Amino acid sequence: MIPDDKLRAQLPHTLRQIDLPALGELYRGKVRDNYARGDEIVMVTTDRISAFDHVLGTIPFKGEVLSRLTAFWFEKVKDLAPTHVVDLPDPSVMVVKRAKPLPIEIVIRGYITGSLWRDYQAGKAGAYGIEWPKGLRKDQRFDRPIITPSTKAEYGKHDEPISEQEILAQGLVSKDLWREATAVAERLFQRGQEWARSRGLILVDTKYEMGTIDGKLVVIDEIHTPDSSRYWVADGYEDRFAKGAEQEMLDKENIRQWLIKEHGFSGHGTPPALSDDVRVMLARKYIEVFERLTGETFASDVGSVEERIQRNLRAKGYLG
Template sequence: MRQALTATEFNFPGQTGVYHGKVRDVYSIGDLLVMVATDRISAFDVVLPKGIPFKGQMLNQIAAKFLDASSDICPNWKLATPDPMVTVGVRCASYPVEMIVRAYLCGSAWRAYKSGVREICGVKLPDGMRENEKFPLPIITPTTKAELGLHDEDISKDEIIKQGLVSADEYAVLEKYTLALFARGTEIAAERGLILVDTKYEFGKYDGKIYLIDEIHTPDSSRYFYAEGYQERFEKGEAQKQLSKEFVREWLMDNGFQGKEGQKVPEMTEEIVTGISERYIELFENITGESFDKADTTNISERIEKNVLNYLATR
């Protein structure tokens, strides 16, 4: 079985700190961030016990592609990708909210709606909607950014501004960027025969400007439907064929796990891990339209360290 990178402990020249997130390890070097997309996988805000081979590479390369494809909309943090699992960029002061945008009623929003909820993050929803139904216009349903091990919490635009998390003027810019990025992602997805259903964006500030940070339009942060057959499945009330991490959540839920206290993560057999890896490769190839070129996994940490050091030496 291929190796998976689940932990990193680098010490780069000039390093001033490191943050270990759910799936990414972020190293600070002056005004630079070295973000390593590990093979860890999380669901329901819980990091699962086994890594998924090539997952980090896929997410990093998808994010790099979409950051480049949207750099005319707003500035973003990316400077270079010196390794298949690494992006280096400018260090921004991040906003403590995630901008989630939804074009269809599904996932957690549908689960809430089905239970009787008719307002999500201050956005009122009409009665009579069905699962996977398209909204007249995309809606923004922000969340707070939780620390590792804690759950992100839904929050309204009004509460964000009232609590001083983001100023009214800056929130207007985040909203504008969010909708424009989503429109661009929707266009690119349509060219691939896909529907961009929902996604999240994170922003920060650098040198007085608002920057797009972190990943965008990856299957970890986004949900895609296949366009072909969408309408027919919707009319019949059938599940949509989709590209997202939802299949992992569904496997967990089918085995009695939703991240709640007292619940135990089901056993991740080699067969399960390999299956998830293969699904991620399918996601990569469908989203990008490119064949996935597996990087050498003989010694991932050594490879990353060498590539990052070479990049830093050229700056």
């Protein structure tokens, strides 16, 4: 594990955004700066962190961790479905095939926790059109993973839960494509859970984005990262569950908890500034997931991420 003083030294060099108009047309998401040209997109994963749909600041090495983890996972699942990856010119950059995104995010859950738990408890989990079993407890494992789709809202709007019936009734996705997409999600999730388990982690839930290229289904965006997924430490899960204790989380839930507990912020009003201590703590969590999942020691140099990306893109011919 990179020592804390190195994480701290990287604080001023994190990547907030990158302006490279020569790469094409910019679409700035909450986390990625995406440059589209022709049938490809250069996706730069910045060090931005978002929670409750607000961008809060940057975390040392986060973009690199997410991009490298996505590459790692795409390699692990490439027999299950085609993915959008074309090239990895820099540890924070993925060149991908441009797809027509489905307007639905496929969330799949192995356990009841987070927002679903809160909705279930409040009797408000009806929007998914699922008959929930009675008497579930927080963090309980489902007999089999359950898909809780959400709409992919336009920038600045919140994603909303939606049922399969609605998706099909509104024709948001055709029936055949939906069948295929959910089947792919189930296979990806099973592979993800198995691998995570072999590395001492529980892949609790995750979100897939899929699209089509020439009518064919492709997995796009990021996959099984700690931004798009929940990870718990497997060791001690049963004990903590039996006692009703919090699970040991290695994902974005840490920032949500910090915002709620330390600042009473859960998405309304102006988010608090992240302290350097919390930025370093979060960097450690991201790197810990990376190291656990890949079995590699995360190594990266302190210094400007932007300059490194420019150098690599120039060397590989993406920038003149």
